[in-house]
Each structure stands twice: as C-alpha cells, then as structure tokens.
Amino acid sequence: MIITRTRKELDVALKNFSKNSEKLALIPTMGNLHEGHLSLIRIAKKHASKTISTIFVNPLQFGKNEDYDKYPRTHEDDIKKLNYEKCDILFLPVNNKEVFSNIEDIKTIHSGILGSELCGKIRPGHFDGVLTVVNKLFEIINPDVAVFGAKDYQQEILIRQMAVSLHPNIELIKAPIIRAENGIALSSRNNYLSEPELEMAANLYKSLYHSAQSYKKNVDLKTIISEAKNYLISKKLIPHYFELRDHNLNKIDINQFEGKKVFLGSVTINNTRLIDNIEF
Numbered sequence: 001m002i003i004t005r006t007r008k009e010l011d012v013a014l015k016n017f018s019k020n021s022e023k024l025a026l027i028p029t030m031g032n033l034h035e036g037h038l039s040l041i042r043i044a045k046k047h048a049s050k051t052i053s054t055i056f057v058n059p060l061q062f063g064k065n066e067d068y069d070k071y072p073r074t075h076e077d078d079i080k081k082l083n084y085e086k087c088d089i090l091f092l093p094v095n096n097k098e099v100f101s102n103i104e105d106i107k108t109i110h111s112g113i114l115g116s117e118l119c120g121k122i123r124p125g126h127f128d129g130v131l132t133v134v135n136k137l138f139e140i141i142n143p144d145v146a147v148f149g150a151k152d153y154q155q156e157i158l159i160r161q162m163a164v165s166l167h168p169n170i171e172l173i174k175a176p177i178i179r180a181e182n183g184i185a186l187s188s189r190n191n192y193l194s195e196p197e198l199e200m201a202a203n204l205y206k207s208l209y210h211s212a213q214s215y216k217k218n219v220d221l222k223t224i225i226s227e228a229k230n231y232l233i234s235k236k237l238i239p240h241y242f243e244l245r246d247h248n249l250n251k252i253d254i255n256q257f258e259g260k261k262v263f264l265g266s267v268t269i270n271n272t273r274l275i276d277n278i279e280f
C-alpha cells in the first residue's frame with residue numbers, strides 16, 4: 001500500500017493510477033479501523049480495480065464539547081489492517097492543511113433541513129462538517145466509486161443528496177452494518193465503553209429489532225415508539241430519538257407503510273452517544 005501524508009504525495013500516487021486507467025474506489029474513514037470499515041474496503045474491491053482509503057479526524061464535524069481531542073487515533077494498527085486488506089493507497093494527512101489548504105477559504109456545504117433533524121438536532125453543524133469534508137475529498141481524489149456504511153444512515157443519505165448535484169459521476173455504494181455477536185453495531189466509539197456497558201448498549205439494537213417486528217405485526221406505531229423508549233430507559237440508556245422514517249428519511253407516522261423504511265435510534269450511555277438503525 002502506498003501511504004501518502006501530503007497532497008503532493010497523494011497527487012503523485014493518483015496520477016500513476018490514472019495513467020493505467022484504473023477504476024478507483026474511495027473509502028473515507030476517521031481511523032481506528034474495525035471490521036465495519038474493512039467490510040467497506042472488501043465491497044469497494046468488487047466495484048473498482050483500485051482502492052483508496054482516507055484516515056482523517058475531521059475537526060469540522062465535531063462540536064465544541066465533543067470528543068475531537070480524545071477520538072482514538074491508532075495509525076499503526078490501521079495501516080497493518082489496510083495492508084492486510086490490500087488497500088492500494090492510504091491518504092493519512094499529516095495535518096488539517098493537507099485537506100483544507102486554506103482554513104479561511106473552506107467551501108462549506110450546507111446539509112439543509114434534514115441535516116438539522118435526528119442526529120443533526122443533537123449535533124448542530126455536524127452534517128455541514130461531514131458534507132464539507134466529503135466534498136473536499138471527492139474534489140481532491142475524484143474517485144469513480146465511493147463506499148459509505150449504512151451504520152451512519154443519515155450521513156449516507158445526505159452525502160447522496162450532495163453528490164447528485166456536485167458529483168453526479170461518482171457511484172455511491174451503501175454497505176450493510178457489521179455487528180458484534182450481541183448485535184451491537186461496530187463503532188470506534190464502542191472503545192469508550194466497558195464490557196458491562198457494551199452489553200447494555202446491545203439493547204439499542206434489541207429495541208430496533210423488536211420495533212421492526214412489532215411494526216410488521218401492525219402494532220400501533222406510537223405504542224411501538226413509546227415502548228421502545230421506555231425499554232431503553234429501563235436498561236439505563238438515555239434515548240435522544242427513536243423514529244420510523246422511509247428510506248429517504250421522510251417522516252412516517254402511519255401503520256402499514258408499504259415501502260422500504262428504517263427505525264433509527266440514538267442513545268447515550270455514560271457520556272458516549274451511540275447510533276444504530278434497522279432497515280426493513
């Protein structure tokens with residue numbers, strides 16, 4: 001794997017690839033790689049001849065009191081894992097300037113109304129930060145394909161909406177959620193939790209799964225949601241939202257909605273906020 005730490009190094013590596021007219025797939029990450037991230041690389045390899053992964057903890061998507069400083073940075077381990085997966089290029093910028101050359105000149109991408117709902121309600125500005133960095137990475141790298149996880153459902157939809165107008169030639173692929181044996185969605189933030197807390201956190205998935213089953217059985221939607229929230233509270237998880245939406249994240253407040261839909265939930269457990277969803 002070619003490891004590039006600056007824009008210059010990245011440009012050289014990309015030029016060498018484009019000479020051979022390769023199809024390039026991008027997998028953006030913030031590092032601390034786990035099986036969820038690695039599954040994205042494996043999927044990317046099915047859609048392109050070369051893969052490029054980025055590891056960048058993007059300051060723009062963290063709020064003032066969030067975990068930007070303590071976010072796990074495990075570069076050595078990450079590089080080993082990417083080598084093992086035979087990723088072709090890694091862009092691991094030495095500093096923020098290698099991504100946003102001129103911090104004053106950043107082209108902010110606004111995430112609109114959807115960006116202020118669900119996770120956006122709890123994390124104002126978060127999705128603007130995500131879209132701004134993804135747009136930048138798309139501009140710098142210009143991939144043919146980009147892979148994002150369904151774990152961050154709202155993020156994936158917002159990126160898709162952004163790409164329709166700004167990057168219509170990039171094919172976006174949504175990768176399924178990779179879970180631990182107890183159902184919990186793998187996440188770098190799970191590292192903040194102790195073993196007993198991880199067991200508690202698995203109740204978020206249980207409540208999502210149970211809610212989907214109840215909806216299929218036509219249990220009243222309001223009842224499903226209030227029971228799910230009560231269940232989470234009884235398991236010492238603090239729910240922020242628990243909602244049913246369609247696959248484009250339009251609100252659903254009826255039973256027997258025929259199309260593809262998704263229950264999405266977010267909880268806090270001992271200051272760590274987790275998200276998960278189940279599509280059905």
Ligand code: AMP
Pocket residue numbers: 028029030031035036037039040147148149150151152175176177178179185186187188
């Ligand atoms: P992150 O490093 O958290 O920014 O995630 C980088 C990419 O990995 C995003 O597209 C995430 O949606 C995806 N991802 C994270 N966790 C999982 C998981 N458990 N299963 C599938 N994809 C994931």
